Amino acid sequence: EIVLTQSPGTLSLSPGERATLSCRANQTISSSSLVWYQQKPGQAPRLLIYGESRRATGVPDRFSGSGSGTDFTLTISRLEPEDFAVYYCQQYGSSRVFTFGPGTKVDIK
Amino acid sequence: QVQLQESGPGLVKPSETLSLTCTVSRGSISSYYWSWIRQPPGKGLEWIGYIYYSGSTNYDPSLKSRVTISMDTSKRQFSLKLRSVTAADTAVYYCASVCSGSYFCYWGQGTLVTVSS
Numbered sequence: 001e002i003v004l005t006q007s008p009g010t011l012s013l014s015p016g017e018r019a020t021l022s023c024r025a026n027q028t029i030s031s032s033s034l035v036w037y038q039q040k041p042g043q044a045p046r047l048l049i050y051g052e053s054r055r056a057t058g059v060p061d062r063f064s065g066s067g068s069g070t071d072f073t074l075t076i077s078r079l080e081p082e083d084f085a086v087y088y089c090q091q092y093g094s095s096r097v098f099t100f101g102p103g104t105k106v107d108i109k
Numbered sequence: 110q111v112q113l114q115e116s117g118p119g120l121v122k123p124s125e126t127l128s129l130t131c132t133v134s135r136g137s138i139s140s141y142y143w144s145w146i147r148q149p150p151g152k153g154l155e156w157i158g159y160i161y162y163s164g165s166t167n168y169d170p171s172l173k174s175r176v177t178i179s180m181d182t183s184k185r186q187f188s189l190k191l192r193s194v195t196a197a198d199t200a201v202y203y204c205a206s207v208c209s210g211s212y213f214c215y216w217g218q219g220t221l222v223t224v225s226s
Contacts, residue, residue: 044216097167
């Protein structure tokens with residue numbers, strides 16, 4: 001069973017700063033199967049990054065995904081006010097099961 | 110663009126069956142897998158299961174014994190049944206489409222289901 005761990009749990013930053021969010025798997029996974037979502041209060045999650053670090057439609061280029069093996073990173077190059085939210089990583093594996101990480105909250109410092 | 114809308118009771122009694130329906134508008138029903146995901150208040154996302162238009166299903170192992178997902182392609186709807194609910198099943202339930210078999214590309218707005226007597 002693949003388990004995803006996200007760190008930090010909370011990231012306190014100011015607008016304009018760079019955010020680096022980590023997602024770690026307990027075993028090697030395909031980079032094409034690691035996905036990132038953004039969720040704001042009272043809203044459904046929104047797809048951000050999928051399939052080998054591709055941005056979903058409408059996602060600004062300040063968002064980027066990287067990583068391989070067991071370690072993956074979501075980077076927000078310069079935080080905008082609308083980026084303060086919770087971010088989840090997700091993986092789909094050979095066992096045909098979807099797994100989410102526990103999330104990282106990015107809040108305003 | 111696919112649009113999804115959940116519907117069903119917002120309150121279910123303990124030990125009873127939670128039943129929700131997701132209506133799909135726009136998009137081809139045969140182009141995606143269709144999934145249910147839930148989120149307990151203040152907590153993270155939990156995948157429940159998915160169904161393909163052919164009827165094939167797969168469920169999270171921890172919920173498999175209590176869950177059934179079915180589909181009515183003529184109505185463009187798929188449904189969730191979760192049996193023997195407890196307070197731990199209180200959550201916002203989302204329906205979503207699965208793109209490329211591996212990620213959730215379109216989401217419903219979610220519906221809160223509370224389990225309480």
